Amino acid sequence: MNLIAIGDNVVDIYQDRNEMFPGGNALNVAVLSKQYGAKKTAFIGIIGNDVEGEHILRSLKQNQVDTSLIRIAEGESGKAYVDLNEEGDRIFIKSNKGGIQSKLKLRLTEEEYGYIKNYDVLHTSIYSHLDEELQQLKSILPISYDFSNHFTEELLEKVCPHITFAFCSGSHLSDHEIEELLMIIHRLGTPNVIITRGSLGVVMSSKNKRYSQGIIKANVVDTLGAGDSFIASYLTTHFNGLSIELSLEIAAKNAAKTCEVNGAFGCGKQLIG
Template sequence: MRIIGIGDNVVDIYQDRNEMFPGGNALNVAVLAKQSGAESAAYIGIVGTDIEGDHILDSLSKNLVDASHVRRAVGESGKAYVDLNEEGDRIFVKSNKGGVQAKLKLNLTVDDYEYIKSYDVVHTSLYSHLDEELPLLKQYLPVSYDFSNHFSVELLERVCPHIQFAFISGSDLTEVEIEELFLKIHGLGAPFIIITRGSKGVVMSHNNKRYEQGIVEANVIDTLGAGDSFIAGFLTNHFNGFTIEESLIAAAQIAARTCEVNGAFGHGKQLTF
C-alpha cells in the first residue's frame, strides 16, 4: 500500500533529556506506516527554516518517506516541550503553537493533487487545518482523519461526510458516550470509526459492526506516539488486504513497540545552546 500524510509536523523537545524528536500526527503516521510495511510513504507540510526543520526533513529522508512536496517557510518549525510527571508519563508543558505552519495555510496545488492521487490513502488531522480541502481530497482517494480528543459536534459534522476513517482518542469516554459517537459519525457517512483508549485498548465500529482490541504488553519507556502508530499499523495492514481483526492486532503490536522507544519513532538529536 501507498500512504501520504498531509498536515502537521513538530519537534517534541524532551526537557529532561535535552533532546528533540521529530513528530506531529500526519508526519508520524507516514513514517510509522513505512516502518510497518507500507510499500511507500510520503509527507506534505510546512517546516521552518531552522535546525528543527532540518532535523524533521533529515528524519523523513532516513525513514525513506518522500518529502519532495514539503514547503519551507522562513520562521520557526513547530515545537512542543514535554517532560516526565511523577508516574514517568510524558506530559506536554508548552509549545510555540505550531510555529510558522500555524501562520500559513497549506494550499494544495494542481501539481500536488496529481501527486497525491498516486497513493492509496491520505491521512490528516485536526491539527493540520486541512478541512477545506477534504471535499476535493475524497474525490481522489480515501481520507483518514485523527480527531484527537478535542473534537466538537461542529467539527464532526464538517469533516465526517468526507472521510472513510475516523480516529478518536477516547480514554475518558464512557460506554454510552462511545456508542453515541459511533451512531453520530456513521450517520454522517464515515464507515470506519476507531477509538483508542490507552491502557483499556481500542473499540471500533465498521458500518455498525463492533470490534474490540486489547493492548499488547510492552517494556514501556515512552507512550508518546503510540496512538499515531496504531493508526499507521491499522491503515497499512487494512490496505495490504488483511482482515479488520488482523489489522487491529497488528496495530496493537506496532503501538506496543513504539512505547519502547523515546519519541514517536526515535531519531533524537541533542540540543546545543
C-alpha cells in the same frame, strides 16, 4: 500499499533529556507506515527554516519518506516541550502552537492533486488545517482523519461526510458515550470509526459492525506516538489486504513497541547548550 500524509509536524523537545525528536500526527503516520510495510509514503507540510526544520526533513529522508512537496518557510518549526511527571509519564509543558505552519495555510496545487492520485490512502489530522480541502480530496482517494480528543459537534459535521476512517481518543468517555460517538460519526457519513481508550484498548465500528482489541503489554519507556503508531499500522495492514481483526491486533502490537522507545520512531538529536 502507498500512503500520503499531509499536515502537522513538530519537534518534541524532551527537557529531561535535552533532546528533540521529530513528531506530529501526520508526520509520524507517514514514517511509521513505511516502517510497517507500505511500499511508498510521502509527507506534505510546512516546516521552518531553522535547525528543528532541518532535523525534521533529515529524519523523513532517513526513513525513506518522499519529502519533495514539503514547504520550507521563514519562521520557527513547530515545537512541543515535554517532561516527566512524578509517575514517569510524559506530559506536555508548552508549545509554540505549531510554529510557522499555524500561520500559513497549506494550499494544494492542481499538480499536487495529480500527484496524490498515486496513493491508496491519505492521512491527516485536526492539527493539519486541511479541512477545507477534504471535499475535493475525497473524490481522489480514501481519507483517514485523526480527531485526537477534540471532536466537537461542529468539527464532526464538517469533516465526517468526507472521510473514510475516523480515529478518536476516547479514554475519558463512558461506554454509553462511546456508543453515541460511533453512531454520530456513522450518521454523518464515515463508515469506519476507531476509538482508542488507553488501557481499555480499542473499539472499532465498521459499517455498524463492532470490533474490540485489547492492549499489548510493553516495557514502557515513552508513550508519545503510540496512538500514531496504531493508526499507521492499522491503515498499512488494512490496505495490504488483511482482515479488520488481524489489522487491529497488529496495530496494538506495534503501538506497544512504540512505547518501548523514546519518540515516535527515534531519530533523537541533542540540543546545544
